[in-house]
Amino acid sequence: MLNVLRLRPHLWFQLYWVIYLVWFFALDWTITDPTYIIHSPIDDMIPFCEWFIFPYCSWFGLLVGVTALLWWYDTPAYDKLCLMMFSGMTFCLILYMILPNGVDLRPTVEQVGRDNIAMDIMQLIWKADASNNVCPSIHCQSSACMALAFSKSKLAQNHPGRKVIAFGWAALICLSTMFTKQHSIIDVVCGLAVAAVWYWPLYRRGNRTQHKALS
Numbered sequence: 001m002l003n004v005l006r007l008r009p010h011l012w013f014q015l016y017w018v019i020y021l022v023w024f025f026a027l028d029w030t031i032t033d034p035t036y037i038i039h040s041p042i043d044d045m046i047p048f049c050e051w052f053i054f055p056y057c058s059w060f061g062l063l064v065g066v067t068a069l070l071w072w073y074d075t076p077a078y079d080k081l082c083l084m085m086f087s088g089m090t091f092c093l094i095l096y097m098i099l100p101n102g103v104d105l106r107p108t109v110e111q112v113g114r115d116n117i118a119m120d121i122m123q124l125i126w127k128a129d130a131s132n133n134v135c136p137s138i139h140c141q142s143s144a145c146m147a148l149a150f151s152k153s154k155l156a157q158n159h160p161g162r163k164v165i166a167f168g169w170a171a172l173i174c175l176s177t178m179f180t181k182q183h184s185i186i187d188v189v190c191g192l193a194v195a196a197v198w199y200w201p202l203y204r205r206g207n208r209t210q211h212k213a214l215s
Contacts, residue, residue, distance in 0.1 A: 027132070052179035059143060062143065085149075135184070135191075140195075145198075152203055
């Protein structure tokens with residue numbers, strides 16, 4: 001194990017999750033009356049579908065899977081993922097403090113009028129996660145970062161199918177945030193924009209530098 005850690009010494013980046021979780025839940029518990037309610041007319045056109053809770057929760061699988069694979073097989077890609085994802089999450093948390101926001105989209109159980117395993121899980125999520133601190137969506141920002149980092153890694157080189165799976169999975173997670181009424185479409189767009197900020201400095205610029213060096 002010590003030899004593995006010497007070869008891949010950047011596992012300590014994951015300590016950020018301790019900071020993130022403490023910070024996120026502290027805001028979740030203290031900001032109970034958000035100043036800004038995020039809403040778009042498009043939100044009213046998106047129906048609630050409790051079955052999207054399964055792709056919504058699959059975010060945890062994507063997170064663990066991509067992080068572990070990149071750490072083990074492609075350390076530079078892992079480093080870029082950590083930089084891109086953690087800096088974006090930090091930006092979102094700071095923005096939540098400056099501009100406390102939330103959504104008022106969640107239906108009641110009575111309004112839904114259905115009783116199934118998806119609704120049971122949905123209610124657990126609603127109890128654990130208040131409808132505050134939503135814009136930009138960290139769920140979507142981090143999903144985009146993971147798909148982008150994986151698609152640019154050596155694990156996806158010459159494997160277009162793997163890229164399709166990564167981006168398709170991330171897209172499904174983003175859609176799930178809207179169909180479960182966890183987020184407004186505005187939150188999703190802003191979350192993706194936060195992830196996109198890092199694309200040029202980490203990937204496009206790096207590719208140009210490599211091309212110049214080869215020429």
